[in-house]
Amino acid sequence: MSKMIFISNRLPVTVGKIEGALQYNKSIGGLATGLSGYHQRSGSLWIGWPGMADEDMTNTDREDILRDLKDEHKCIPVFLSADEVELYYHGFCNRTIWPLFHYFSNHAEFNTETWEAYRKVNEDFFRVAETVVEDGDTIWVHDYQLMLLPQMLKERFPNAKIGFFLHIPFPSFEVFRSLIWREEILRGLLGADLIGLHTYDYVRHFLSSSRRILGLDQNLNRITFEDRFIQVDAFPMGIDYERFSRDYDDEEYLRWEAEVIRAKDDTKTILSIDRLDYTKGIPERLKAYDTFLSRHPEYRGKVRLNMIVAPSRIEVVSYAHLRREIAELVSEINGKYGTIRWMPIWFLFQSFSQEMLIAFYRHSDVMLVTPIRDGMNLVAKEYMSARIDDEGMIVISETAGAANELGETVVVNPNDIEAMAEGIQQALEMPTEEKIAINRIIKERLRRYNVEYWADEFLGALARLNVDDVHAKTRNLEKERPRIEKAYRKAQKRILFLDYDGTLVGFRAIPEQAKPDPDLKDVLKRVIADPRNTVVIVSGRDRKILDTWFGDMNLHFLAAHGLWRRHPGEEWSMSMMLDNEWKESIRNILDWYANRMPGSLVEEKEYSLAFHYRQCEPDMVVKKLGDIREAILSMTATMNLGIQEGNKVLEIKDNRINKGFGIQPFLQDEHYDLVFGAGDDFTDEDLFTALPKKAFSIKIGIGATHANYYLKSWKSMRHLLRKFAEISEETR
Structure with a gap:
């Protein structure tokens, strides 16, 4: 029976040691808090670091x-050394x-060094x-x-979902591209069948990076x-709505709530x-509060900012500098506006329990x-x-993910000090009936879309994702390797038709x-x-390139999609006589578009023209490709010319020439026990x-x-050819 497994950096339980005895405590954090209840009810396993070196x-x-x-918490620990935590977590995760x-x-x-630690710890989690x-x-x-x-x-469990x-946010392509290990990160993520992010902006950024960096096709948020x-x-x-909205009647909470109320007195409080x-914008927030008090002296003595900052990474230099900057701003504002009876800011550099924060809320x-x-x-929710x-x-x-769900509140640009100061005034002076109406709308939304609903x-x-739908009519050759290996081993006369680009090698920019x-x-x-x-x-490549690359090997060739044929030791021969009178007019069109599409190039072959756009900006391709097709088709309507679409390439050639036409002489002249053909794009369907x-x-x-099997990639094809070679060497 299949099971559910959660995997995260930290377990929902943190292990510690006090006076030689092991201690187990609930972990702090949105993920651990949000999913721990779901984990307990679902009977799932949870894999993660227990928090102890x-x-x-x-x-x-x-x-x-x-x-x-395992027995008490349904958790499985990943043990990490202090050095691994330092390099992987404090290093690559938090500094990169x-x-x-x-x-x-x-x-x-x-x-x-920190990247290698990150890769190794991911491997530790995998093991x-x-x-x-x-x-x-x-x-x-x-x-x-x-x-x-x-x-x-x-790769290890292909049938697992x-x-x-x-x-956290997924950044725009312009930011993400600066990461040295961007391709490895993208390929790592693309092992998932479903990738979830907080907002559609982040979805758009991820799709853009996968398209521009890896050249992956996509449609309706589905990546191929x-x-x-x-x-x-x-x-x-979402959050655990019931936890925050319910009544609390235990003595500890009531005692703390009474302190909060006493401290508030008749003052308006901002929390x-x-x-x-440094991502939280705390200095900018303090400057906005300073501006607010400067512009609205009538609020002095009547409003207070309770600023709670939980200590974090204070051993890191940049965080120590940030703490000092915050303390200096607080001191400056208190010194500028404070009186003996009133301080504009109460700065609390400490952590509070969730119940204590609820009283503040x-x-x-x-x-x-x-x-x-x-x-x-x-926190906003x-x-x-x-x-x-x-x-409230x-x-x-506006750059917090929660702003998309809390749009009825006061939304500001966090870099605009003036706008934030005005936002504070607007929030303080908003009529009670308007606040109540907004609160009820938002709370109903939060109640419905809580953390359980999210999970x-x-x-x-x-x-609902059905991986098998991807190849409803084709079978995975990896699963039927014994069958083809048996057929290959048994056959005494075999023919293998092999496409080149995308089948034997990966695609390159040029x-x-x-x-x-x-x-x-x-x-x-x-x-x-x-x-x-x-x-x-069997390739769309020009015969001269195939000669240069493979001329010293005992191979048969079909070049230019079957127009040219050559057997070992023989000269090239054409399968059909063609002319090139059409080329100049079509070349002018392709050159015109190439000049307007950075990254594209026109390749002239003996009897065809190819327009490559692999390096073009994908959004531009979407806009321009239809125009190119239409322009070419309007000129070739009365000719024996057509557009053959390959992987990020349009090739204009004679309609009568295709790979299916090219292989016929091989199959007509001989009988083979095993016939094998492999290709990767539309040009191979013939x-x-x-x-x-x-x-x-x-x-x-x-x-x-139309193929009856599929393989994952050109690397899988190489692996199969190696197996063929091994069988040949065993049975020769």
């Missing part, structure tokens, strides 16, 4: 932790990914997961600490990657709660939530949920760069060394339809096809 525990401690976490994804590029460090995951399980991976893990899991949720579809969607995280972090007139950038910011009198109001940054919606979307590497030439030599094999390279019914036809990658 490997060096601080004995072997007996480790055994006890393993047993206690965190600042970059929050648009603080000037704070981002690019360090190979632990590998011990409990089974194909068919549902796995939900969380956040920026584990962005390489989905790919590792998918894998979801990934990013709890190798032999799979990956869905990307927005799932704004600010943040972890110490309920008795604060305005909440300031003005981060420079924030993935969601659950907590405040609105806790205001059981419906009279928020001043919220159910994400996991429901993941469950076509001439996709030359065969030593590994490819080696495996082809091993296959053609078997006298039972006839190997034919080849697939021309093959005998019993042939093995293989589509590389995803998409509608």
Whole structure:
């Protein structure tokens, strides 16, 4: 029976040691708090770091932790050393990914040592997961600490349903592209079947980066990657609404609430709660409050800002500087406006329990939530949920993810000090009936879309994804490898038709760069060394390039989609006589568009023209490609010319020439025990339809096809050819 597995950097339980005894406490944080209840009710497993360095525990401690976490908390620990935590978490996660994804590029460090630690710890998580995951399980991976893990899991467990949720912003392409390891991060994330982010802006940014950096096609938020579809969607995280909106009657809470009320007196209070972090916009918030008091002296002595800053990463130099800047601003404002009886700011550099914060929420007139950038910011939702009198109001940054759901409140630009000062005034002076109306609308929204709804919606979307629909009419050759290997081993006369680009090698920015590497030439030599094999390279490439690359090998060739044919030791011959009178007029059109589409290029072949747009900006391609097709079709309507569409290329050539036409002489002149054909794009469909019914036809990658099998990528094709070579060498 399949099971549910959560994987995150931290477990919902933190392990510590006091006077030699192990202690188990609930972890602090939005994810641990939000999903812990769901985890307990669902019977899922949770994999993560227990919060205690490997060096601080004995072997007996480790055994006890393993047993206690599994038996009592349904958790499985990943043990990490102090050095790993320092380099992976404090290093790459918090000094590279965190600042970059929050648009603080000037704070981002690019360090190979911390990157290697990040990669290794992701592998450590994978090795632990590998011990409990089974194909068919549902796995939900969380956040920026584990962005390489989905790919590792998918490669090992292809039938597992894998979801990934990013709890911080995904930056724009212009920012993300500056990451040295951008491709590795994207490929890691694309191991997931469903990628969730907080807002549609983040979804758009992720789709843009995957399209521009990896060149991946997408439609309706669905990315085509190798032999799979990956869905990307927005799932704004909710909170435990009932926890914040219910009545509290325990003595400890009531005692603390009474203190908050006493301290408030008749003063209007503004609340600010943040972890110490440069993304939170705390200095800008203080400057806005200063401006507000300067512009509105009538509020002096009548309003107070309660600023709570939870200590965080104070050992990091930039955070220590931030703490000092905040303290200096608080001191300056208090010194400028304060009196013996009134201080404009109460600055509390400490952490409070959730219940204590709820008391603050309920008795604060305005909440300031003005981060420079924030993935969601659950504090804003907590405040609105806790205001059981419906009279609270928020001043919220437009760059906080929560602003999309709290648009009825006062939304400001966090970089605009004047606008924030005006926002404070607007929130304080908003009529009570207007606040009540806004509160009720928002609270009903938060009540419906709570953390359980969020988790159910994400996991429901993941469950509805049917990976098998991707290839409804084709079979995965990897699953039927024994069948083709048996057929290959048994056959005494074989013919292999192999496309080149996208089938034997990956695509390159410039076509001439996709030359065969030593590994490819080696495996082809091993296959053609078997006298039972006839190997034919069937390519849209020009014959001269194929001669240059493979002229020293005993291969058969069909170049220019079958126009040119050559057997080993013979000269090239044309399958049909053609002319080039049309070329000049079509070339002028293609050159005109190439000059207006940076990254495109026109390749002139002997009897065709190819327009390559792999390096073009994708949005521009969407706009221009239809115009190019229309212009060419209008000129070629009365000719035997057509547009052949390949992978990021349009080729204009004679309609009568195609790969299916080119392979016919090979199949007519000889009888083969095994016929094998492989290709990756639309130009290979003619080849697939021309093959005998019993042939093995293989589509590389995803998409509608006439082939009866598919393989994941050109790398999978190489692996299969190596297996063919091994069988040939064993049976020769």
